[in-house]
Amino acid sequence: MAWPHATPGHGLRQAARRRTMRERRLEQGEAGMEETDIIVVGSGSAGSALAGRLSEDPRLSVTVLEAGSRDRNAWLHIPIGYAKTMYHPTISWNYQTEAEPGLGGRSVPWPRGRVLGGSSAINGLIYIRGQMEDYDQWRQMGCTGWGFEDCLPYFKRAEGNERGPSHLHGAEGPLCVSDLRDRNPLSVAFLEAARELGFPVNPDFNGESQEGAGWYQVTVRNGVRCSAATAFLKPALRRPNLRLLTDAHALRVLMEDGRAVGVAYRQHGQEKVIRARREVVLSGGAINSPQLLMLSGIGPAEHLQEMGIEVRRDTPGVGRHLQDHFQARLMFRASQRGSLNEMVNSLWGMARMGAQYALTRSGPLTFAAGTSGLFARVLPQSATPDVQFHFIPWSADTVKEGLHRFPGFTMSVCQLRPESRGDITLASPDPMAKARIRANYLATETDRQCMVEGLKLAQRLADTRAMQPWIESRYAPAPGKGETDEDLLEFCRNTGGTIYHPTSTCRMGSDEGAVVDTELRVKGVDRLRIADCSIMPAVVSGNTNAGAIMIGERCAEFIRRAA
Incomplete structure (x- = not known):
């Protein structure tokens, strides 16, 4: 061929x-x-x-x-600086995929x-190892010596977790892993919404189980x-x-x-x-x-x-x-203060953020590409989480274009185990x-179904008592445009893209x-x-x-x- x-x-x-x-x-x-x-x-x-x-x-x-x-x-050293460096003309390779058949012929950056x-x-900056089962599957695929228990000593050797050592974590390694310093009220509301839907609180996504809602640790x-x-x-x-x-x-x-x-x-x-x-x-x-x-x-x-x-x-x-993780992002207009959009679009807000970071190394400039998160199962055949949520207390059509002029926030939904190759x-x-890149996104029915079900879960989270006081309206998909499975799949095809894990x-x-x-x-x-x-x-x-x-x-x- x-x-x-x-x-x-x-x-x-x-x-x-x-x-x-x-x-x-x-x-x-x-x-x-x-x-x-x-x-x-x-x-x-x-x-x-x-x-x-x-x-x-x-x-x-x-x-x-x-x-x-x-x-x-x-900007390479300020945590939120990835917004300035991801598409930098010399710091990034700035690759593009070929036209993707599953995305209506779009090319994805x-x-x-x-x-x-x-x-x-x-x-x-998010520190996630993946599920223990991922590495055990590697072993079952013929990679002897690469099960989770085989890999764990090397994770621990590298890790310098500020929470201290445990049977699953290292504290003396050179890679610093720390808790977020700023716990934005919108991010707190997202965790409350997940608990309202019955998801367990998970204090450590790299612990015994990945499933549940909690705060991300960051490098x-x-x-x-x-x-x-x-x-x-x-x-x-x-x-x-x-x-x-x-x-x-x-x-x-x-x-x-x-x-x-x-x-x-x-x-x-x-x-x-x-x-x-x-x-x-x-x-x-x-x-x-x-x-x-x-x-x-x-x-x-x-x-x-x-x-x-x-x-x-x-x-x-x-x-x-x-393989690559595919993501689609639901975005909302916020009805209360707390969105980073407000600060970035204000000279006073920018000065305040800069001063807070310079003096205390805290505040919005320490945000990762996800503050709170959720790992959940949305397909009946999944024994472990098959989607990952990154909750982000700001919104933008693209990072290149900058944040929206209105207060907003984002729920990013990512499929964890794509079948497409x-x-x-x-x-x-x-x-x-x-090189030429052909990601072949959404090429299988399982991938399409997983993304649609993940977006439906995001909408259920938005409809909770915990989140509703924070929402003025849904921005994307536009009201009336994401009500059916067909609408949501079309939304994925028109707006979804990489979450940068090839x-x-x-x-x-x-x-x-x-x-x-x-x-x-x-x-x-x-x-x-x-x-x-x-x-x-x-x-x-x-x-x-x-x-x-x-x-x-x-x-x-x-x-x-x-x-």
Whole structure:
């Protein structure tokens, strides 16, 4: 079967020949190559954890390649700053999906971090591991050693939870996990509404059970964002065996006799090479890691040939099995004070927020992309929560356009275990070109039904005695437009989109379609591993940052054990 979007032609073949000749010259040493033991491509959640931990062994030299710049923008460190950085022209990759058939042909923006810390520097800060059952399912899918009890020690090792240690939590790790400092009255009302509908109070979404309503914990230290780079990488740069290269865009993995020997990258307009004495690890995420594999000749042979790329290893699973959490947002006009919209649209309110943050590191500038939340089951066949609510005490059509001029708030509904699968393919053999993303949202009846039932639950929450005093009217869907299942599905198609959790494009497993084994080694290629969310056999039930960091911790141990 032909891969989508292929555009074979003389120009592609010529470009591929030029690339191959240049690569051979570089491999033969004509560029004054540097050497290191381990190359880590990407300084995001997994890459920072991996590099920081590897550098604890003084016998190993580690070099991190980051395509973006240092994290010097002030908004990268203020918790609510993600509203300023997600679509920043240089801090974000600013990806877009292809036209999505399930969304009426719309293309969906996919911001990903292109800066030190990767997406952990621009994400919504919420610390969720997912359900214990997610990891036990990984084990049942053939990923021996990846059940929840196997992964728990690595979650705990990474975590510095301000609540203190327990059998499920760590308190001494570098990743600070803290309670929200500001408990907005609208967010309190949402929790009261959930209790009114009979949902249990859940003080810890990463505890024994995920189900219920409660406050999110966030990756914030003393009112300042704690990205993976802040937690793991930057403190480790004091060690002489760790080096960070920023503005270093990886072009391809260099191969000799079926093994990875280095990485070609572009920095400040020049093409350079660094060789790895031991291993190369890709930590670029669910888009960049499969793209880099394919640019290096590792991927579906037919697609690589159509792109004019020499096939080094026919691996059909590269770029396939893409999963992402889909969200739709109900928004309301608020009838009482408490919405962040009012403060942002007032000079006095802005000054007050700024002063509060500067003096106490508290207030609205410490808000995450969800204050209170709810995990619930809306499908009769679900044994565990299948939807996640992010309650947000402000409203906006898009983050780019800014908050509404009227007081408002949002209930975001996210499906936790989508059945739909998409893919990542190359648009060009040019390493600087963006990959093509096809998320394939709402492709199955289960996915469509789950989203509709989740939105119906959101409306029931809005109708409670607890929420009604806060609501002037519903803004989206407009009154009279969201009354039937068909209306709600159409609303999803017209307005829904990503909640920024792509995974599984280089999935781990023991079957023929898997890309990496249970120690994250790329199958059929020596000295090459992948450590990021692309290796997840299935997306976890919740935000993915914590899981990515756990994967980085585990990969570091695999490499140190091998070394």
